[in-house]
Amino acid sequence: MARNPQTLLRDYHAARWDEEMIMDLGEPGERGVKVPVAESEITSRVGDASSLVPTQLLRRTPPALPEVSQPRVNKHYTRLSQETMGSNVGNDIGQGTCTMKYNPVSQLHVATRHPGMTELHPLQDESTLQGILEMYYKLQEMLKETSGMDAVSLQSCGGGQAIYANASVVRAYHESRGDHQRDEVITTLLSHPANAAAPATAGYKVVTLMPTESGIPDMDALKAALSERTAAVFITNPEDTGVFNGDIDKLVQAAHDVGALCVYDMANANGLLGITRAREAGFDLCHYNAHKTFSTPHGSMGPALGAQCVTKELEPFLPKPIVCFDGERYSLKYDCPHSIGKIRSFIGNASLVCMAYTWIMNHGADGLREVAEVSVINNNYLYEKLKDIPGLTVYFAEGRRRLEQIRYSWDPLFAETGVGSDHIRARMVDYGVQSFFASHHVGRHEEEPLADQIVSEAMTPEPCESFSKDDIDEYAAVMAQISKEAYETPELVKTAPHNSSIHNVPIPFMEDIVTQAGTWRLYKKAKNLD
Amino acid sequence: MARNPQTLLRDYHAARWDEEMIMDLGEPGERGVKVPVAESEITSRVGDASSLVPTQLLRRTPPALPEVSQPRVNKHYTRLSQETMGSNVGNDIGQGTCTMKYNPVSQLHVATRHPGMTELHPLQDESTLQGILEMYYKLQEMLKETSGMDAVSLQSCGGGQAIYANASVVRAYHESRGDHQRDEVITTLLSHPANAAAPATAGYKVVTLMPTESGIPDMDALKAALSERTAAVFITNPEDTGVFNGDIDKLVQAAHDVGALCVYDMANANGLLGITRAREAGFDLCHYNAHKTFSTPHGSMGPALGAQCVTKELEPFLPKPIVCFDGERYSLKYDCPHSIGKIRSFIGNASLVCMAYTWIMNHGADGLREVAEVSVINNNYLYEKLKDIPGLTVYFAEGRRRLEQIRYSWDPLFAETGVGSDHIRARMVDYGVQSFFASHHVGRHEEEPLADQIVSEAMTPEPCESFSKDDIDEYAAVMAQISKEAYETPELVKTAPHNSSIHNVPIPFMEDIVTQAGTWRLYKKAKNLD
């Protein structure tokens, strides 16, 4: 008797608290928390605080922060949290490539509450950090196995940072060999933009290969682009089309042939765990996003954890420190003359290391493979449910199997009804389903990015292993319903959302939003409020 | 620029998730959690579990529990939580007498997360429980001071249970003196019903005094009721009218004169802390609800903590065990020959003792008095804001000062518009304000209780010290708005709620609800579902 989404969709309404801006709450004099002040013996000995700060550095006007009692602050933020569709609360299938995996509550609790994790200073004597260092070391070992690489660094605190760290290693490698001519990096348009931007940050010129109808990069174009100026190829496989490039090893070989390194963006390895690895295809470096593949929480957009994996040859260039084990004690090695140096202060995001370690320990080799298999089943099942929805189409490589995600397009719907992916994303919220992620290239906009011309009105759902058949059915039913509405009552969709925490932001304002930075004081100034 | 509720009410909508019944979620075979099974060496030694249970006691059909994955269970209950207006989230001024005090997050966290609290077995060796026993002892000492009594027991786990424990002490006291003729207890109609029911549970006949227009019990009626058959008077002061009976000591004296004991229900002492005590009025026993006065959370309706306080003379009758301190060690005394015995297994609600202790330690004597003063200011301020709302009136003792709460009535509104307190309570939800508590005597119903004939269409708000002026203004503005709606568009109010997690339950169904018990299987049977 569970709800059948074909006949009855969830009657959803987001919590709407209509909360004031925190800046406007409270009354002068209210306090949210008190702090431990200096004992009178101390103050009488050292004197006023103002005498301990150089006069010219004393703050003359107090910061214009609000003054709010604790009950009100707590209520305010609790209410705002209810107005947020976190992934452990909503149906996040739409967040494709951003993989919203279930974050087991047990690992969240242990890593955010246990004083043996939260109350550690990173510079404590190593003898007092043996537990956490053991987790680092063992997670490194595990990721060596999942990737097939020879060395792992857990210093990076995001996927982008891991790609940047990989670019730094590439740079240091070529420099160490006196090879200074290589100033180009090749990537593909459908690889995550960080594969272009992070090497560019390291000073590389970036050559971008365009996608072909086959959904995979064109080998000839690659070969044409490769040269003795190529430092490395940065690539994802599958890209968010979900089409696996079976010639990936040939691509790697072609790069190696010109002396370039190959870097695999395995941020999202949900469809690959236990099936294929960077090693088998011959890659020199790769990275994982623990927040996509190993179930660390996204935290509203970080903190995150990027695991950098490299071959033996590149190990000396990894960022400092390296977590070592001599059979008895775990330690941090800082004496690494070829290292690219520090990428992140201290030792990275230790609590996320703890969570990823925990999650893998829970699954083991069979479990990780189960993740991949179910992710791929889920995705292909969703495809069956979506494929006949009017107005929706699949880009690239019609008829080919997909792994963990697929890039769809609402182009036909837009052409026929004027309802585009932005409208649909707003409308989804009315059904209690998280807006889909268009891909890393959103919306229609003057400054329309290249990728958007290639797949416009994009939608990239990813029903990873955390979702049940019911969840997928519901997601598909919502899509079907919105398509129907677009043809029958397009205004309903265009004026969405109707059941969100807020009402629709009309397009001119929406453009304001995305082009204007903001704080409450700037807004008030702009609107002549106060 | 904070919102002015006079001109703009909160545009609220409750989270509405339209969640399926848990019984209907999941698929056969799904698991929410795995359990640690016996090691193979154990199973091969001891054999199958079924061989370890007498055959005739083996369960033959597994319980028809649902089979649901962990992500879905967690989502389900998280969503249900969002559909609940907990007091740290909503505006709970309406929950008068049920005092919804702010529960400081710090004390909630420490008492529910610290393994030194959660991972204790109550029968551990006393040497391993010194910390928690110290809190018991010190809280007892504190409550001796706030009440003026000589001995305190923290064994009761609710206000009702504390009153029952007091009734048991009364019984044991008279029995210990061979005084077997006393089989009556006197209480007042506006004292909490537990003051009638708990003594009745102990076997007493209960005499109930009716309220008078003055808002306080009639001394002559009391005197008439008192006799050598009176075991005790159980009374609240102020009752939820908020009118303090200044003759309370004379009332106690009158009872003492006939050899009866006097029991003060101080469950809610918010208006009295640091001002007046059971001691000053001559009471023999009293109790506090920590969940009303000392900021332990209500937990959706328990677990709770009732603190029983008695005079020296009655100390021997307190429930077992007694927490003692010899200047060095804290210990539990079980050897108490006159004790009424156990009231609650083990030592009661230890984590709530920890919270109440923490809360009082945070406030001290000045802080507790501040609680009383601000509670009383808040209540009288709210009165100013409510007093001119059409259709609303105050019962009893026009013009007299009130302490922490006031019993109002919507009688005039009902008479003029047909909109009654049940409708208003539903409508309030549309404005994001917790429904008010009518008093301990709700609604209009065939089985209308006596008290309701005395104050019908009751509303008993209590803006305790946790609420800001803004909160109170908002509450009053919502009341004014609903009154206006009742006169202008009564149907709008009668069909409320409109912005709740669910729609209106029509009156016949509502009566079904309150008279029919239910489980999902009974419901399905009744409706011929499945």
Next chain:
Amino acid sequence: MNEQNIVYPYIPNSVPAVKKEMLETIGVSSVEALFEDIPQHLRIKGKMDLPEPIHDEYSLMRHVKNLLSKNSNTSENLNFLGAGCYEHAVPAVCDEINGRAEFLTAYAGQTYSDHGKFQAMFEFNSLMTELLDMDFLALPQYDGPAAAASALRMAARLTGRREVLLPRSINPETLSLIKNYVHSVTDPINVVLVNIDGESGTLDMEDLKSKVSDNTAAIYIENPGYLGTFEPKAEEIGNIAKDKGAEYVVYCDPISLGIVAPPSHYGATIACGDLQALGMHMTCGGAQAGFIAGGDAERAAQLKDVMIGIADTQKQGEYGFAMAGVFNTSYFAREDCDEYTGSGTALWCITAGVYLALMGPKGMEEVGQSIVQKARYAADRISELEGVTVTFNSPFFKEFVVNFDGTGKSVEDINQALLGQNIFGGKDLSAELPELGQSALYCVTETKTQQDIDVLIDALKAVTQ
């Protein structure tokens, strides 16, 4: 007072300027005027004598954590104590849900404002009645013993009789609680104890038959009993009760019911017990919660606490909930009730619901199996120790009595020695049940690994030999 004009973070209107403004609106010049009805002679003289407060949160938390650190807990020690409060695995989702501010701080909100809370409670009832295979369940009580005591009064009301039969092996503390609860100034219920067979630990059927009569309101058993053993004659006992027109009240351990038949399957008319095992940390005994269930509407009508009712809203397929049976409770009926009601342990029933939803039939089965196997393994290994015996020969669930008479050592000495090795030995029974000699009640749950048990065995060996 508050002459220093301290502003309290939890008291927004403690800001002097705000207070002043509010007093002006009220029309009085000082707060004193609001207390005018409290005569001076009833006032506290001066300031209360309370410890110096710790106003800042950090220092206060440090103070409290310091105190809690003076306790030794079961994460740092190997615990074999049970006797009503049990160390079971608590799924983190249980903590997550009962720690959500909405549930933790809610109270008396009703149908529309607290829909989620009611659904969670209704679901608990639905889940728990499946586990018990009984139709009616009230919101939970203070603890298992309170539920047992209430069940006995229910039986008295249902039968109009004033005598109940209890096993002599009942926990003396439970007995104490029950005795106080069924006592009455005017019309007490008589408690009669039925003997136990010394070998098996089960009810002495002859003694039962000799004591049961037309005055018997209820036969009450515990299955498993306080001393751990199952009651294999449970059905027969039920028949005896039925024959005499008495209620059959069975106290059971809900975590056993994945593998053990629920009381309803062997004739119980009222079932009760404690929910603590189902997803609650021990919390020093602070997470007990008594459940009580009845098999039919007649019993349901006698439940002293409210139930949760369901009804359709105006929208098809949508439900609303409210307290059911509230007019029968003392909230309305006051002294016309035979028993009082009040705040119970609702948070724990929500939690137990989460637990049952997570576990499902398979989880409940596995946890039952794991417990009974591990407990048996421990008992077997213990009984191999010289001078140490397992007292009763009946099958048991998670607890069993260990007798140390043959070692010449007292349980107290043994437990002190174990404590030195970070082991909390079983509950010392020697004072409360002297007839059992130097005996202790050991508890082994699914949380104990084989290694844990072996550690215990080694320690016991060292300590007793």
Next chain:
Amino acid sequence: MNEQNIVYPYIPNSVPAVKKEMLETIGVSSVEALFEDIPQHLRIKGKMDLPEPIHDEYSLMRHVKNLLSKNSNTSENLNFLGAGCYEHAVPAVCDEINGRAEFLTAYAGQTYSDHGKFQAMFEFNSLMTELLDMDFLALPQYDGPAAAASALRMAARLTGRREVLLPRSINPETLSLIKNYVHSVTDPINVVLVNIDGESGTLDMEDLKSKVSDNTAAIYIENPGYLGTFEPKAEEIGNIAKDKGAEYVVYCDPISLGIVAPPSHYGATIACGDLQALGMHMTCGGAQAGFIAGGDAERAAQLKDVMIGIADTQKQGEYGFAMAGVFNTSYFAREDCDEYTGSGTALWCITAGVYLALMGPKGMEEVGQSIVQKARYAADRISELEGVTVTFNSPFFKEFVVNFDGTGKSVEDINQALLGQNIFGGKDLSAELPELGQSALYCVTETKTQQDIDVLIDALKAVTQ
């Protein structure tokens, strides 16, 4: 694979029957068919070699807690380490809010689905810009050093110059990070270090003046510096930068800004730092979060990460939020950006917002006062010890360098001895700054009581004498 047909609690469709049904819908007979595009030679041979999994939650948690218990933490020890990661009081509301499942597990939801998250971020920006008195703030970066490094690249873009001046007293690890970040295959930025006055620890103005030039993209200072001291000439340094058309980048400690002037008040064009002090537990360095702010639209346009924008919805007085400046970031501009962006540390900015909202101006003032007084008290008492000196004579905020040369003992020995007394001594500087001899960087925050400091003094006395 998964031949045992294990069902995983976090993988609903791992139920064999469900999988089968789904495969049927897809129209394939086995999952293998879905992987057909992955050639066999690219497949992993056999099963991965990973540790045996622990499938049940209880055992897994016990395993993890066991590991965590191998660490010694700062609740059990007295900690005087700082150097970028600080032990400050964390209000429980901060934990409560960042532990709410909605915030903790959210990610890329936008305007309508994640309104609350955006409002919380927008509010953080609004609060933080008040604290900094600067108008533009990006979402936070990985950590303070990353923010500093990014600020320097911003400066290079703004000025078109490729040289930056940094104080020689900068944390060597920060320097290492910056150097890697401003390095470039094609067009690196040159890092020049400016000397420090040996007595005061502040910037050597002569050296600065000699090194600043028309090539200088930025002068970067830390105030307070890595070695704890304030930079009293901050304004003068700013003027020097201005004169040369260089950016003035100031790294500051946000928890000092209740009593200390924010960088904008003495001329900074870009301010940066780390948020960890504002409501985050140290978490072994896992709660660092770099903020970066610009004083005007020109700087704002150079921020590499998104900001949060606000607009009116259709309903008067209601606001919606979205990422602002996103088209300027590498999400859209890809390699046309000089810097990449990505997942940063949003949860920590929400938390820092909660912290600032709780603290208000008064809390920020008091915490600043408390710190500077307690740190000074500690330094004064330490400098009374024989052979022990406080190296710099300038005012400092919460950290200060202690030199032990006069005791004849190494910092390493002293710290080991302190550890034996459950004290974490200051960071050993002897390897990274040998010119300071046997020195350590001590940190004292508001969390230390006078008694804690006295305990340290006694221990140091015992250890050094």
